[in-house]
Amino acid sequence: MRLYQLDSYATRFQARVERAWTDEKGxxxxxxxxxxYPESGGQPADRGxxxxxxxxxxxxxxxEEEKAFGDVVHVLSAPVPEGVEVEGEIDWPRRFRxxxxxxxxxxxxxxxxxxxxxxxxxxxxxxxxxxxxxxEEAEEAGVLKAEALANFAVYADxxxxxxxxxxxxxxxxxxxxxxxxxxxxxxxRIGDFDLAACGGTHLKTSAQAGPIxxxxxxxxxxxxxxxxxxxxxxxxxxxxxxxxxxxxALAFSTNPLELEKPIRKLQEELYALKGENQALKEALVKxxxxxALEEGALLVPDPVLGELAKALLAWGEKTFLLVSPEGRFxxxxxxxxxxxxxxxxxxxxxxxKEVVQGALPKERVVEALGLLx
Ligand SMILES: [Zn+2]
Numbered sequence: 001m002r003l004y005q006l007d008s009y010a011t012r013f014q015a016r017v018e019r020a021w022t023d024e025k026g027x028x029x030x031x032x033x034x035x036x037y038p039e040s041g042g043q044p045a046d047r048g049x050x051x052x053x054x055x056x057x058x059x060x061x062x063x064e065e066e067k068a069f070g071d072v073v074h075v076l077s078a079p080v081p082e083g084v085e086v087e088g089e090i091d092w093p094r095r096f097r098x099x100x101x102x103x104x105x106x107x108x109x110x111x112x113x114x115x116x117x118x119x120x121x122x123x124x125x126x127x128x129x130x131x132x133x134x135x136e137e138a139e140e141a142g143v144l145k146a147e148a149l150a151n152f153a154v155y156a157d158x159x160x161x162x163x164x165x166x167x168x169x170x171x172x173x174x175x176x177x178x179x180x181x182x183x184x185x186x187x188x189r190i191g192d193f194d195l196a197a198c199g200g201t202h203l204k205t206s207a208q209a210g211p212i213x214x215x216x217x218x219x220x221x222x223x224x225x226x227x228x229x230x231x232x233x234x235x236x237x238x239x240x241x242x243x244x245x246x247x248x249a250l251a252f253s254t255n256p257l258e259l260e261k262p263i264r265k266l267q268e269e270l271y272a273l274k275g276e277n278q279a280l281k282e283a284l285v286k287x288x289x290x291x292a293l294e295e296g297a298l299l300v301p302d303p304v305l306g307e308l309a310k311a312l313l314a315w316g317e318k319t320f321l322l323v324s325p326e327g328r329f330x331x332x333x334x335x336x337x338x339x340x341x342x343x344x345x346x347x348x349x350x351x352x353k354e355v356v357q358g359a360l361p362k363e364r365v366v367e368a369l370g371l372l373x
Contacts, residue, residue: 001032001033001034002034002072002199003033003034003035004034004035004036004037004046004201005162005199005201008201008202008203009204010035011035011089011090011092011095012035012087012088012089013033013034013035013087013088014085014086014087014088015032015033015085015086015088016031016032016083016084016085017029017030017031017052017081017082017083017084017086018031018032018082019071019082020079020081020082022079026060026075026076027057027075027076027077027078027079027080028073028074028076029050029074029076029080030065030071030072030073030074031074031086031088034062034072034074034088035088035090036048036059036062036074036088036090037062037090037095037098037200037201038062038063038064038072038073039061039062039063039064040063040067040199040200041102041123041198041200042102042105042122042123042124042125042126043101043102043125043200043201044098044125044126045061045062045063046059046062046090046091046094046095046098047060047061047090047091047094048088048089048090048091049088049089050074050076050080050086050087051087051088051089052080052084052086052087053081053084054078054080054084057076057077057079057080058076058077058078059074059075059088059090060075060076060077061074061075062074062075063075069181095201096232097128097231097232097233098125098201099201099202099203100203100208100209100230100231100232100233101125101128101130101233102125102202103160103190103202103203103206103208103209103230104130104210104212104228104230105123105125105130105132105228105230106188106190106196106198106202107150107153107154107190107193107206107209107212108132108146108150108212108214108226108228109132109176109177109194109196110150110176110193110194110196111145111146111147111150112132112134112138112142112143112146112226113176114146114149115142115145115146115149116138116142116143116146117136118134118135118136118138118142118224119134119135119136120132120176120177121133121134121135128229128233128236128237129215129227129228129229130227130228130229130230131225131228132225132226132228133220133221133223133224133225133226134223134224135222135223136223136224137219137222137223137224138217138223138224138226143217143224143226144214146214147212147214147228150212151210151211151212153191153194154206154207154209154210154211154212155207155210156193157205157206157207158191158192158193158205158206159205160188160189160190160202160203160204160205160206161188161189162186162188162189162198162202163186163187163189164184164185164186165184165185165187166183166184166185167182167183167185170185173187173195175187175195175196176194176195176196177196178197179197180197181197181199185197186198186199188202191206193206208231209230209231210230210231210234211230211231211234212228212229213228213230213234213237213238214226214227214228215227215228215229215237245259281303281304281307282307284301284304285304285307285308285311288300288304288308289311289312292308292320293312293315293318296318296319296320296321296373297320297321297322297323297368297369297370297373298320298321298323298369299323299324299325299365299369300322300323300324301325302324302325302326302328305324305328305329305330306330306355306357308330309322309330309332309355309357310355312332313354313355316334317333317334318333319331319332319335319336319339319372320332320333321339321343321368321369321371321372323360323365323368323369324365325362325365326359326362327359327360327361327364327365328357328358328359329343329348329358329359329360329368330355330356330357331343331357332354332355332356336356339371339372340356342371343358343360343368343371346360346361346367346368347364348360348364348368
């Protein structure tokens with residue numbers, strides 16, 4: 001018996017261990033009844049504990065032995081004996097978040113249908129950032145309207161109820177999605193806003209799912225993936241983003257909603273400086289080129305070492321050694337292997353094909369510059 005379908009707010013239950021086993025991956029148990037929701041329909045499994053004569057073991061995961069109908073298998077931190085009575089308790093704060101995500105997804109899927117004729121084909125509720133995949137290529141106006149509509153449904157405080165109907169009766173119910181199971185079908189109704197076949201856990205009223213915030217949407221498999229967050233997790237997201245904006249606003253001495261202005265200014269200044277820096281480097285390379293051609297070995301500033309070496313490649317018949325005051329060096333030309341051997345004797349390390357690059361101890365820079373002569 002799946003107790004979570006009778007009362008999704010119950011947190012403790014009594015049961016008997018009907019089957020228990022262990023394999024190389026872990027310890028498992030099937031109970032006579034359970035509140036642990038097994039992972040399905042995009043909603044993650046519950047976690048919690050089992051208590052009994054053996055003490056307390058953690059329930060790490062729960063899954064359906066066979067999809068939709070099979071027993072709920074509890075994955076445990078330690079083995080439990082068959083036949084004993086246990087008390088189970090689910091991790092309620094975690095479950096409540098899952099119920100917020102899941103109920104919000106019902107509301108958003110219906111809102112997407114009403115706002116843009118968008119049909120939900122898949123959902124993921126594995127993390128605070130949940131997704132609804134729709135068949136259609138969504139328009140911005142449609143998604144924003146759906147977000148507003150979903151939140152209106154939150155504020156309308158609709159009751160959420162689950163009930164069973166037979167397969168024959170189904171035709172009388174205008175379902176948002178046809179059921180995936182046969183036989184007796186569980187329907188979940190949210191006021192007169194949404195009606196869908198679902199075996200999951202839901203809140204008592206739509207109001208408990210709010211707020212519902214669409215975070216972004218993108219093209220996905222010919223349709224659209226809509227990202228959203230709901231309930232406590234939406235509030236936490238708002239808190240984190242508000243705190244971040246407040247810190248940035250303080251750093252830029254402005255108010256959070258005017259942050260774009262100083263950031264854009266900073267970007268423009270950065271681009272201008274980068275351009276200026278490049279021009280200066282090029283001028284410096286040009287100025288040093290003449291001296292390098294004349295002297296062969298040259299002390300050069302670190303930032304232009306590589307560029308100057310590249311420019312000198314045009315004079316392939318001559319060997320050049322450029323060394324920076326910090327000890328970085330670039331070596332090129334026909335005698336480079338022989339010079340490299342001598343640099344190594346000074347403690348240099350490095351390699352390369354046309355241009356050998358590396359570093360040597362700072363205190364050997366003057367000595368290194370004398371190696372070419
Ligand atoms: Zn549901």
